[in-house]
Amino acid sequence: MTDIHFIVEESPEGGYVARAVGQDIFTEADSLPELHTLVRDAVRCHFDEGQAPSLIRLHITREEVLAA
Template identity: 35%
Template sequence: MKAIRTKRSLYNMEELVFVITPDEEDGGFCAAAVGVPIFTQGDDWLDLCAMVLDATKCYYYDSEPPATVRLMLREQVLKVA
């Protein structure tokens, strides 16, 4: 028998990962979830953390949210001339 995966089961995960980038235009930080369409921003790190948790709860309002959220800063390598 073949299992059928629904939208709900595809997004039911243990950990949700956000890639964090500095918001160079307005200051603060931007956060984009990997694999699900969740985007948010914060004026500073504590504000960003609160906004990420709020956006995650809002996205999963009708289903089980992930157990944890991981915030990953974008790594950038610069070449020295």
């Protein structure tokens, strides 16, 4: 595996939630810099040594609601 993808959403309570696509990896943080650190840590913990992907891709989504 060369890369892993995460879907990142803003949490209703504040901060961010990240879920890996195709893997059972989940983490949350109060800021994007903190999320970067926690996602890296979660990936390292999830995979055996030498099996972790070399790239982590974050797809950051944000929902906006507009009055019609």
